Amino acid sequence: MDQNIQAISDIIDNVRRIFQILHEQSKQVEKNTGLTGPQLWAIKIINENKSINLSELAHRIYLHPTTVVGIVDRLEKHDLVRRTRSRSDRRMISIELTEKGESLVKDSPEVAQGLLAAGLEELPPNQLEEIDRSMKSLVKIFGAQKIPPKLILSSEISLPREKI
Amino acid sequence: MDQNIQAISDIIDNVRRIFQILHEQSKQVEKNTGLTGPQLWAIKIINENKSINLSELAHRIYLHPTTVVGIVDRLEKHDLVRRTRSRSDRRMISIELTEKGESLVKDSPEVAQGLLAAGLEELPPNQLEEIDRSMKSLVKIFGAQKIPPKLILSSEISLPREKI
DNA sequence: CGCAAATAATTTGTACACATACTATAATTT
DNA sequence: AAATTATAGTATGTGTACAAATTATTTGCG
Numbered sequence: 001m002d003q004n005i006q007a008i009s010d011i012i013d014n015v016r017r018i019f020q021i022l023h024e025q026s027k028q029v030e031k032n033t034g035l036t037g038p039q040l041w042a043i044k045i046i047n048e049n050k051s052i053n054l055s056e057l058a059h060r061i062y063l064h065p066t067t068v069v070g071i072v073d074r075l076e077k078h079d080l081v082r083r084t085r086s087r088s089d090r091r092m093i094s095i096e097l098t099e100k101g102e103s104l105v106k107d108s109p110e111v112a113q114g115l116l117a118a119g120l121e122e123l124p125p126n127q128l129e130e131i132d133r134s135m136k137s138l139v140k141i142f143g144a145q146k147i148p149p150k151l152i153l154s155s156e157i158s159l160p161r162e163k164i
Numbered sequence: 165m166d167q168n169i170q171a172i173s174d175i176i177d178n179v180r181r182i183f184q185i186l187h188e189q190s191k192q193v194e195k196n197t198g199l200t201g202p203q204l205w206a207i208k209i210i211n212e213n214k215s216i217n218l219s220e221l222a223h224r225i226y227l228h229p230t231t232v233v234g235i236v237d238r239l240e241k242h243d244l245v246r247r248t249r250s251r252s253d254r255r256m257i258s259i260e261l262t263e264k265g266e267s268l269v270k271d272s273p274e275v276a277q278g279l280l281a282a283g284l285e286e287l288p289p290n291q292l293e294e295i296d297r298s299m300k301s302l303v304k305i306f307g308a309q310k311i312p313p314k315l316i317l318s319s320e321i322s323l324p325r326e327k328i
Numbered sequence: 329c330g331c332a333a334a335t336a337a338t339t340t341g342t343a344c345a346c347a348t349a350c351t352a353t354a355a356t357t358t
Numbered sequence: 359a360a361a362t363t364a365t366a367g368t369a370t371g372t373g374t375a376c377a378a379a380t381t382a383t384t385t386g387c388g
Binding site for chain 1: 174306
């Protein structure tokens with residue numbers, strides 16, 4: 001029974017560590033690129049889409065549209081991004097990278113989940129399965145099997161708008 | 165190999181889910197108690213200590229002292245907490261709960277890590293060991309074996325002051 | 329067609345979260 | 359005892375993060 005207590009305490013410690021690591025990494029990125037975590041994440045998504053409207057961007061980075069307004073404001077102020085009113089539906093704006101934004105996105109580091117994926121790929125199948133089972137157990141404990149997964153970024157996590 | 169890809173994607177999804185769950189829970193608490201996650205956490209710690217100074221409180225909840233000033237400000241404004249200048253060392257203030265604060269802390273819910281611990285306690289030893297190994301693998305991937313663990317609370321995670 | 333409902337973005341207000349800089353007090357050095 | 363250094367708390371400014379209210383535009387329905 002004593003061993004159980006040890007294991008439980010270890011697990012909790014490690015969950016905490018992972019939280020911190022993710023947080024630290026986003027701070028690291030901040031130092032290296034001059035962009036904050038959410039800002040980098042945003043331009044990565046914009047880059048993948050060539051052009052995207054604000055709601056869709058908010059949806060993709062799992063943030064509130066109101067929050068994204070501010071993020072885009074700052075990116076625009078730094079001339080990394082451009083806003084244009086959509087011609088077809090004039091309620092929408094379309095957001096694109098400037099040349100400066102494009103060159104920045106090229107040599108900006110991977111976000112947390114890229115790192116995780118790369119690390120996992122090096123593990124043998126049986127270990128992967130074990131980790132898979134374990135994570136499922138944790139998710140089950142937290143009782144949220146039905147909540148759809150969102151992206152990781154330490155302190156920038158938040159609830160997305162309702163639904164797909 | 166296809167199975168590996170599936171497992172990797174599952175794992176990442178579940179890490180994301182856990183992040184969200186922790187975040188959602190702190191929002192849940194907010195609705196039920198009128199206190200935000202950090203505020204609740206703070207008064208729990210204050211309650212455990214009867215009286216605590218600001219730096220120590222900041223250390224215990226793993227936040228910057230500057231952040232904690234604001235949190236204590238708001239708690240004080242709601243008359244849940246009282247600040248008094250220490251007589252022995254007049255640089256320090258001591259923070260205590262008011263009667264209102266004490267009654268509130270009594271019937272406020274557990275924080276995230278309490279939930280996790282309770283859930284883990286119900287698992288059989290072999291499963292605990294598996295989860296333990298798995299978390300260690302993840303921590304290793306993120307390459308932070310040496311970082312000391314801090315507490316969990318979704319969006320309120322941050323780096324503590326530089327150690328003791 | 330005309331106007332109400334729906335949608336897209338923004339504005340405003342609250343609360344973290346941190347870095348930097350500042351004030352007051354205490355401890356240490358000289 | 360005076361000067362230096364360290365410590366405790368605060369003030370200020372930037373950047374998330376979200377809810378509620380606002381504005382402009384489109385769409386849908388009678």
